[in-house]
Amino acid sequence: MSSDQSGALAGAAVPSPGLNAEAGDAAENFVQIVDIVKKFGETAAVKGVNLSVKKGELFALLGSSGCGKSTLLRMLAGLESITSGKILIDGEDLAQLPPYRRPVNMMFQSYALFPHMTVEANVAFGLKQEGVPKSELKDRVQTALDLVQMGRFAKRKPHQLSGGQQQRVALARSLVKRPKLLLLDEPMSALDKQIRQRTQIELVNILDKVGVTCMMVTHDQEEAMTMADRLAVMSEGEIIQLGTPHEVYEYPNSRFSAEFIGSTNLFDGNVVEDEPDHVFIETPDLPVRLYVSHGITGPLGMPVTISVRPERIALTRKPPEGAYNWGKGVVTNIAYMGGYSLYHVKLDAGKTVIANVTSLALTEIDPPTWGDEVYVRWSASAGVVLTS
Ligand SMILES: Nc1ncnc2c1ncn2[C@@H]1O[C@H](COP(=O)(O)OP(=O)(O)OP(=O)(O)O)[C@@H](O)[C@H]1O
């Protein structure tokens, strides 16, 4: 349903909530992946994935090598058969559509441009094959190249471009076909770190301008955090957690998520007091109990893991006064990162805790050095209880 139609409905004398809800639903579930399984022989590369992507969203699939990211993307592109389950794009079942009618375009892990063709010819290639008339073709190629700021380079060959410029041409080549869904498999993998960070921001801006729905695969968590509206953390063919970068970072649902997105400190222990608004945990790692200001569901004594991010941990020279959430140890390593330092503190019980201390905070405590005795502490809202 077009927005014009839903506008008309909204203005009607008798509102039709059913139809409006449907329009909203279509935007919420622009891409629907339902119980998708992919087996290669006996081994399942994708094990029953369910996922909806909203219209206009940039969604990232994140996970370690071999977890099934590319396979899932290739099924969306129609390049890989589906063992079971189905994929709907804008309400249409992909299986019902012949390849040339699929509203999808994929930019590959290695986005090889045709080396003997100019930038212009590379971008025009797909349109030519579709039989787009010459006059329209020229306009569309020009618009796509301008969008990625490569209009000036239209007559060059790929080997006369930098890696970042080639990447933008490849993007123009994908966008020029006006796909409803753009698939990007490791779009930055050929770029070195500095260009990659700049290109990430450029790419988000371009996609925003076009308004295309995009699914991107990456194994780089910083890339996913920077670029994506929402992301899914995958492991061994399954989705472990799905949410906004902020949700997944602040409220990981499992050890896997907590360790995969960002770095964290994990304390194993047992629940000794569980109230609706807080929980106490006894851990062999600390001389005091852990106190977390949110309740959990589970029996007393249940084994749990508490995740505390390094930037939530404060370093002091004096013993903390509180009766929980602190430990004593010795500085074993300091990584100076410019605006902050990562302090490795080996606690008396043997565990090493990493604290991210800002340069400002360091000036306030007479900066500790290797071998110094220090205390680490954090607030009750810093910890997240993980039960899996
Ligand atoms: N054509 C194939 N035949 C057999 N096994 C395959 C095939 N393609 C992929 N696999 C297997 O399926 C699993 C998932 O592969 P996939 O390429 O989806 O991983 P990925 O998450 O994209 O990894 P990477 O980050 O390394 O690109 C792997 O174990 C891989 O070996």
Ligand SMILES: [Mg+2]
């Ligand atoms: Mg891959």
